[in-house]
Amino acid sequence: MSKIPLRTEEEIEKLRVACKLASDVLVMIEPYVKEGVSTAELDRICHEYIVNEQQAIPACLNYHGFPNATCISLNEVVCHGIPSADRKLKKGDILNIDVTVIKDGYYGDNSKMYVVGEPSIRDKRLIDVTLESLYIGLRTVKPGIRLKEIGKTIQQYVEKQGFSVVREYCGHGIGTEFHCDPQVLHYNSDDGGVVLQEGMVFTIEPMVNAGKKEIRNMPDGWTVKTKDRSHSAQFEHQIVVTKEGCEVMTIRDEEIAEGRISRIMKNV
Numbered sequence: 001m002s003k004i005p006l007r008t009e010e011e012i013e014k015l016r017v018a019c020k021l022a023s024d025v026l027v028m029i030e031p032y033v034k035e036g037v038s039t040a041e042l043d044r045i046c047h048e049y050i051v052n053e054q055q056a057i058p059a060c061l062n063y064h065g066f067p068n069a070t071c072i073s074l075n076e077v078v079c080h081g082i083p084s085a086d087r088k089l090k091k092g093d094i095l096n097i098d099v100t101v102i103k104d105g106y107y108g109d110n111s112k113m114y115v116v117g118e119p120s121i122r123d124k125r126l127i128d129v130t131l132e133s134l135y136i137g138l139r140t141v142k143p144g145i146r147l148k149e150i151g152k153t154i155q156q157y158v159e160k161q162g163f164s165v166v167r168e169y170c171g172h173g174i175g176t177e178f179h180c181d182p183q184v185l186h187y188n189s190d191d192g193g194v195v196l197q198e199g200m201v202f203t204i205e206p207m208v209n210a211g212k213k214e215i216r217n218m219p220d221g222w223t224v225k226t227k228d229r230s231h232s233a234q235f236e237h238q239i240v241v242t243k244e245g246c247e248v249m250t251i252r253d254e255e256i257a258e259g260r261i262s263r264i265m266k267n268v
Helices: 009-032 039-053 121-140 148-160 253-258
Strands: 070-074 075-077 094-103 106-115 172-175 180-184 203-204 207-209 213-215 222-227 232-234 237-241 245-248 263-267
Touching: 009 039, 009 094, 009 106, 009 172, 009 237, 039 070, 039 094, 039 232, 075 232, 094 121, 094 232, 106 180, 106 232, 106 237, 121 203, 121 207, 121 232, 121 237, 121 245, 180 203
Parallel strands: none
Antiparallel strands: 070 075, 070 094, 075 222, 094 106, 172 180, 172 203, 203 237, 207 232, 213 222, 237 245, 245 263
8 A cells, every 4th residue: 555645734625625516416416316317317417517517527427438427326236337318217216326526636525325205114224224334434533543443343333234345345545536545445354554644535435235245247347236136325425534533524414414423523
């Protein structure tokens, strides 16, 4: 693992701007998530909003050849779902929309789950557990702890709830590039001895399966599904490590109102 950058206050302020834009997209798109709307239409709305309203750049578009501005992953799709005009939302669908925005060279990355109509009891529980696993990860972050403590606490909670954590994908460092060190695994694993320091910026983004953890890659080279066809959920926030915990740079007003997390997390 290469040296993990520690961001200056000037850099952090620019990241805050990009993160606010990214979180605003997730709020903006929610009213459009309804029965009969295609995932391509959702992507188009997000794309135009980022470019025209925010005067920013959708980071996913053309990233290693990815064809769209957002990743939209439905039901058994774990991640990297490609928006499609042929895939229209149906009642009971659950979906993750993953948005990364570039503003003035700085990246803001986040994702959340949406439901079309009413979810099944199992899907609701899957979504609730996945969100709480992210929050547990956020509550763990503080300077001086090992990086692997984040994944350890997430895995323990998820498995206690009877679900599984995907191993192949992880959170990541981010700043003036989309992905950099550290890799933030969502399960207990070797972290190369990395100790969290103030100024580190990264995402926490657990992917949780209702069934087993194994995945399968689709022929399009992007879409990842659960091997057992069980549903999957994911939430993501981008954070910076602070003196007393972390700042959740992509936090949404709805989350602040709920009170389960705050923008400034004091975990010391």
